[in-house]
Amino acid sequence: MAQAATATAGRAPERGLDVYNQKVGMWVFLCSEVMFFAGLIGSYVVLRFGASDSWAQPGEVLNVPITAVNTFVLICSSVTMVKAFAAAEAGDQKGIKLYLVLTFLLGATFLGVQVFEYTHLIQHGEWQGSHGFTPRAGLYGSTFFTMTGFHGFHVLLGVICLGWASLQAFRGRWGSDHYHGIEVLGLYWHFVDLVWIILFTIVYLI
Amino acid sequence: MATIVAEATGQAILHEEHEQSFLRKYVFATDHKVIAIQFLFTTLFFLMIGGLLAVLMRYQIAWPAKTLPGGGILPETMVASGYILPEFYNSLVTMHGSIMVFFAIMPMLVGVFANYLIPLQIGARDMAFPRLNMLSFWLMVPAGILTLASFFVIGGAAAAGWTLYAPLSARPDLSGVHLGQQIWLVSLVLIGLSSILGSVNYITTTINMRAPGMTWFRLPLTVWALFITAILGLLAMPVLSAAGIMLLFDQTIGTTFFLPAGGGQPLLWQHLFWFFGHPEVYILILPAMGFTSEIIASGSRKPIFGYKAMVWAIVAIAFLGFIVWGHHMFQSGMNPTLGLSFTISTLLIAVPSAIKTFNWMGTMWRGNLRLHTPMLFAIGFVAMFAIGGLSGIFMASTPVDIYIHDTYFIVAHIHYVLFGGSLFALFGAIYYWYPKMFGRMMNETLGKIHFVLTLVFFNLVFFPMHGLGMKGMMRRIYDPTGYQHLQGIQDTNQLISISAFCLYASGFLFAFNFFWSLRKGRKAEANPWDATTLEWQTPSPPKHGNWKEIPVVYHGPHEFSHPDVADKDWLAQNERPDVTSPAGAH
Numbered sequence: 001m002a003q004a005a006t007a008t009a010g011r012a013p014e015r016g017l018d019v020y021n022q023k024v025g026m027w028v029f030l031c032s033e034v035m036f037f038a039g040l041i042g043s044y045v046v047l048r049f050g051a052s053d054s055w056a057q058p059g060e061v062l063n064v065p066i067t068a069v070n071t072f073v074l075i076c077s078s079v080t081m082v083k084a085f086a087a088a089e090a091g092d093q094k095g096i097k098l099y100l101v102l103t104f105l106l107g108a109t110f111l112g113v114q115v116f117e118y119t120h121l122i123q124h125g126e127w128q129g130s131h132g133f134t135p136r137a138g139l140y141g142s143t144f145f146t147m148t149g150f151h152g153f154h155v156l157l158g159v160i161c162l163g164w165a166s167l168q169a170f171r172g173r174w175g176s177d178h179y180h181g182i183e184v185l186g187l188y189w190h191f192v193d194l195v196w197i198i199l200f201t202i203v204y205l206i
Numbered sequence: 207m208a209t210i211v212a213e214a215t216g217q218a219i220l221h222e223e224h225e226q227s228f229l230r231k232y233v234f235a236t237d238h239k240v241i242a243i244q245f246l247f248t249t250l251f252f253l254m255i256g257g258l259l260a261v262l263m264r265y266q267i268a269w270p271a272k273t274l275p276g277g278g279i280l281p282e283t284m285v286a287s288g289y290i291l292p293e294f295y296n297s298l299v300t301m302h303g304s305i306m307v308f309f310a311i312m313p314m315l316v317g318v319f320a321n322y323l324i325p326l327q328i329g330a331r332d333m334a335f336p337r338l339n340m341l342s343f344w345l346m347v348p349a350g351i352l353t354l355a356s357f358f359v360i361g362g363a364a365a366a367g368w369t370l371y372a373p374l375s376a377r378p379d380l381s382g383v384h385l386g387q388q389i390w391l392v393s394l395v396l397i398g399l400s401s402i403l404g405s406v407n408y409i410t411t412t413i414n415m416r417a418p419g420m421t422w423f424r425l426p427l428t429v430w431a432l433f434i435t436a437i438l439g440l441l442a443m444p445v446l447s448a449a450g451i452m453l454l455f456d457q458t459i460g461t462t463f464f465l466p467a468g469g470g471q472p473l474l475w476q477h478l479f480w481f482f483g484h485p486e487v488y489i490l491i492l493p494a495m496g497f498t499s500e501i502i503a504s505g506s507r508k509p510i511f512g513y514k515a516m517v518w519a520i521v522a523i524a525f526l527g528f529i530v531w532g533h534h535m536f537q538s539g540m541n542p543t544l545g546l547s548f549t550i551s552t553l554l555i556a557v558p559s560a561i562k563t564f565n566w567m568g569t570m571w572r573g574n575l576r577l578h579t580p581m582l583f584a585i586g587f588v589a590m591f592a593i594g595g596l597s598g599i600f601m602a603s604t605p606v607d608i609y610i611h612d613t614y615f616i617v618a619h620i621h622y623v624l625f626g627g628s629l630f631a632l633f634g635a636i637y638y639w640y641p642k643m644f645g646r647m648m649n650e651t652l653g654k655i656h657f658v659l660t661l662v663f664f665n666l667v668f669f670p671m672h673g674l675g676m677k678g679m680m681r682r683i684y685d686p687t688g689y690q691h692l693q694g695i696q697d698t699n700q701l702i703s704i705s706a707f708c709l710y711a712s713g714f715l716f717a718f719n720f721f722w723s724l725r726k727g728r729k730a731e732a733n734p735w736d737a738t739t740l741e742w743q744t745p746s747p748p749k750h751g752n753w754k755e756i757p758v759v760y761h762g763p764h765e766f767s768h769p770d771v772a773d774k775d776w777l778a779q780n781e782r783p784d785v786t787s788p789a790g791a792h
Contacts, residue, residue, distance in 0.1 A: 016413050016414030016415065016416065017413055017414060019414070021334040021335070021410050021414050021415070024334075024409075024410045024413055024414055025334060025335060025338075025406050025407070025410040028405075028406045028409045028410055028440065029402075029406045031440060031441065032402050032405070032406070032440045032441065032443070032444045033444070035440075035441050035442075035444040035445055036444035036445070036447060036448050037448075038445070039444065039445040039447075039448030039449060039478060039481075040448050040452075043448070043449075043452065043463065043474055043478065046471065046474055046477075047463065047469075047470065047471060047474065050469075050471055051469040054469050134460075135455065135459050135460060135461050136459070136460035136461070138462060138468055138469055139462055139463070139468065139469045139470060141461070142452075142455070142461030142462055142463055142468075142470075143463075145461075146451070146452060146455060146461065146463075150451075
């Protein structure tokens, strides 16, 4: 360790990444989330290649146009999330409230549409002659509900946090000196959004 | 010279004085040291349970025709008219593995020592996220309770082996276990979440909260090992969680991921499981290597031989650990070309492992050895790990593996690395850091007796298993006497079982020493081992907040027998170099 000890002379503090802990922690956590979804998506790919004839054509069972609109809603919510963060950094109280509430509403809309889609599929979905499309409907049903369901669960967690952040906004918690919470929540939200774009592509479009 | 300790920048700690309620201080604690000790007691309990299951198994294997003494206290579903039932035996095999891996060894390595040592060794006051840390412990508790409770539900505990191969694990009608398997999966998801939250904490803390002067290459090897282990856990655990959830859905809501009847792929389970499972092996050994490095340097009074090589070896092992999972599946009908690539990547792991082994020996070479109990266990670790590592090479090469696959050779190997490796290092680590944790020394004589008994009986239990495996004794069998080709080996099985009982009994010597020393042990000074890392430069046990002032680090982690230091043979990391002498600028 002689060479390291030579560098002692100064006592420059170790400052890590110069990024606050919560942000580092969220990035680290998102790495773990990436692996979780990689496990699900990887399994989907393997299973689908193994049994491609038991897969429905795009649009045959799932309603692509409605989900496309829903995807757009989620992407918009990422935009408003960025706006909320920018407003917080700038100390624009009105903007913080407006954009957090908007993000919350857009996220909730996405969930609402997904719930509608699920109930419709379970009650009226038709595939391979069976009435009602459920997780029991072979690998196609298994993978569809597991993947979109876990994504929906992540959106739900995000929406709950957004609701909390919005409430805090009306109590004046956020501002130019206090925006870490919004930034960290934003990271999570964009991640959930990104995962959806991948899921939408592989589950609905191809 | 070299007498000043820990004078540095930083502000006097604020929360040192304030009183906390009992509940906050000991139950829902956020102090990393208290959480570590909570983990310690919990995992020692599970170690005892896991061992007990093994004792029951060994009794059945050695004397299948005899009734189990005291078996009457167990319910009819486990032991009927004195005999261990085959179904219960399957649960014993499964739960012994599961409990030891997920509730004893892994949380003891990480939950206990990552929690305790990372903040203390990098000079931080606590973890980056103390409340997340608390959550990580309190997720493990319900998981543990669920696991134990699953023995008593209808159908008994999970019985498909700890690897849960589908479709056996996915179809209750095949394994005979309904609820037990589902409980196992739920507790797996909980412990997975606990482990992921822990990893987030350890990684963030190590990256961001090092004391001034604590550069990456001044980190003690323990911290390096725990940091890399946390990355492994972070990336491997969620894949197992995803697989476990899919398996749970197969059982509960009627999906068919792993069920061939519904188009699913049982092999997919094996890939997902071992994609987690092999990094898991290194999660279970890397921290042990870290503790060993620390103890061997301190016990040899020499700097660790090849510090940077040790660090890069850890990194290399971790990286290779992610691309070798297929070597568990040579018998699963894998394309031989793919098998070859897994063989090669697996053999490559021998290189960093050998670097570490030789560096430990290089550290001890001509050292001023202090053969205290932790040092004995550390040396024991090196020896046992070498045997386990070498038998691993047998398995890495496909042709040999095909012959010994699923035999007791595998059982011998896994126990040489997991017991002879991880648990030896853990015993050493507990003896070594016990004075820091509790402010008292463990009894040295009892410790040495414990070491000798453990070493002898461990080898008597597991070494003969190599031979049993070569003779074709299969893993997980209920009654070896029922097979023609195993007729001649029952004596060996009985020897193994008797040794196993003695091994288990010697664990109680450790337990006695542990609890007796809590009250009666000799008071420990701050630095009983004359060690160099930061945790020894604060009182035993450290107060809430760890330091009066955050230490400033000037030296590498293992500066023993430094030529410029005259009055003692160690140089603490935070000892301010004397401005007038060149000692500081070596």
